[in-house]
Amino acid sequence: MELASKITLRQLELFCAAADHGSFAAAAQALYLTPNAVALAVRDLETALNAHLCIRQRSRGLTLTPSGTYLVELARRLLREADELCRGVGSFGGPLRGPVSVGCYSTLAATVLPPLMEGFRDAHPGLELRIVDGTVNDLLPMLQGGEIDVMIGYHFGMPGDLDHVVLFDTEVHVLLPADHRLAGEESISLTDVLEDPLILLDLPPSGDHTLHMFSRAGVRPKIAHRTSNFELVRSLVARGFGYSVLIQKPANDESYEGRRVVAKRIVPQFSAESVVIAWPSPVRLSDRAQALVDYARLTVAEHQWTPARASGKANE
Incomplete structure (x- = not known):
């Protein structure tokens, strides 16, 4: 407790700010303080802990030492818990704020x-x-x-x-253009669309998940386009560039351009x-x-x- 009494939450807050912003000057600007105030708090913290927490270089800013890297994670946790303590006591018996x-x-x-x-x-x-x-x-x-x-x-x-x-x-479903040959089917299998081009939603982790599902089914899709844009996938499908395999199913069955798409259950279902x-x-x-x-x-x-x-x- 003697050591803890020499450390303040304010020192920890300013040290974390310096680590986050990469320099005393940038941290001071963000907190509306002088760079000297931030530097003094970090220096006092180093003195109290008897540890070198960071290296100051004009050209490269501030670099944490191993001790500093260890402390910044502990300090962030402690600051969150202190903030939570204040909020919890302040709202005890009343509505959450x-x-x-x-x-x-x-x-x-x-x-x-x-x-x-x-x-x-x-x-x-x-x-x-x-x-x-x-x-x-x-x-x-x-x-x-x-x-x-x-x-x-x-x-x-x-x-x-x-x-x-x-x-x-x-569950995963296949998205088809409204005029696709399988659009009238109640459900389809992955083998039914293997000859068609796949529009792959390549937004981590969806792309890997889709390809893993095809692998589990023992088939290989023909990938025509990859995109991380969900609505672009739907628009490309609606224009007949291929099909897609998706999980999220909007209530609207039209693309942004107003062209219809249809979603079909996959049987057997490889990915609920x-x-x-x-x-x-x-x-x-x-x-x-x-x-x-x-x-x-x-x-x-x-x-x-x-x-x-x-x-x-x-x-x-």
Whole structure:
């Protein structure tokens, strides 16, 4: 405790800011302080810990030492917990207040986030929901670094060190132009479209997942185009450039250009998938984040296409 009494949260905050911005000057500008104030806080922190935390070079900015790299992760965690302590005590016995942030996989964002944002705002008016969308590769570092509280995506794209709650179940389908020879079929197999060109949604991890599914089926698709743009995939399919294999199924059966597409179930189904909301296993969710998880678990599915709803069955 004697050592801890020599360290302040403000010193840790300024040290983390210097690490994030790459220099004392940039951190000072972001925090409306003088560079000397940031440098002094870091120097006092080094003195208290008897450790060299960073190397200052005019041409290259600030570089963390191994001790500094170790400390910055601990400091960020401690600052989050201190912030949570203040918010928790301040809202004890009353409505939840403050920010909660969620990342969402891009192709899910358009149908998952708007109803979630609207309903959560009404249920918890004191909470400020912050959102970000992107690929799994974009969102995972943000989740693990504490920049977002939770992440919504497909279970197949999540690493094993995350806790999660299933929001709804869905499955892969084939997307065809409206005038395709198989458009009138109730369902199709992957072998039915093997001679057609594939428009591959190559947005991590969807592209690898699709190709793995073909591999499991023992067939090889003819890839004509790759794109990370979900709506471009639908537009190319609608114009007859090929078919695609997707999970997300918008309620609208038209492309941006107003051309019709049709979705067909794959039989046999090689990839039934779950959409989950996840967070790092070692992290205890804040009350605000837990409220978001609970609300999402109860409400997200009712706004989404699911195989059960498509067949007239109620979701479990």
